Amino acid sequence: MSGGQGRVGRFVAAATIVVGLFYLVGGVWLLVGPHSFFDTLAVFRPYSRHFLHDAGAFQIGLGVTVLLALRIADALLVVLTGASVGAWFHVAAHVMDRHIGGRPSTDIPGLVALALLGSAAAVARAVTRSSPRSREERASSEASG
Numbered sequence: 001m002s003g004g005q006g007r008v009g010r011f012v013a014a015a016t017i018v019v020g021l022f023y024l025v026g027g028v029w030l031l032v033g034p035h036s037f038f039d040t041l042a043v044f045r046p047y048s049r050h051f052l053h054d055a056g057a058f059q060i061g062l063g064v065t066v067l068l069a070l071r072i073a074d075a076l077l078v079v080l081t082g083a084s085v086g087a088w089f090h091v092a093a094h095v096m097d098r099h100i101g102g103r104p105s106t107d108i109p110g111l112v113a114l115a116l117l118g119s120a121a122a123v124a125r126a127v128t129r130s131s132p133r134s135r136e137e138r139a140s141s142e143a144s145g
Contacts, residue, residue: 016070024063030056031089050100053093061086074129080122087115 034052065082
């Protein structure tokens with residue numbers, strides 16, 4: 001995490017961890033135990049297992065994104081990675097719920113394509129950022145601006 005000094009920096013880091021874990025743990029709970037989550041916290045009728053699975057998938061992605069921001073300074077890489085994690089869990093939710101509705105024959109391949117695209121972009125961003133030339137360009141840009 002850049003720019004955090006003293007108490008304020010420690011507060012921001014601690015708050016970021018709490019927020020990230022809140023979304024990550026809640027998302028996992030929604031995905032693996034949607035009825036338990038519904039009965040315990042979110043009694044908004046009617047119960048919809050797939051809606052809760054989808055919400056869990058995206059909360060996992062959000063939690064991962066928030067936590068990654070503590071370690072990775074590249075905002076685009078953080079967002080692409082977190083969105084890809086959410087997208088893959090969204091694919092998993094549709095696979096788990098393929099027998100209860102939707103259009104699995106088109107939904108799942110479309111969602112896989114989107115998850116692959118986001119993942120490929122994240123990997124490409126990570127690879128280009130770690131290349132020697134990219135490091136030199138960033139250093140030059142930071143020195144001049």
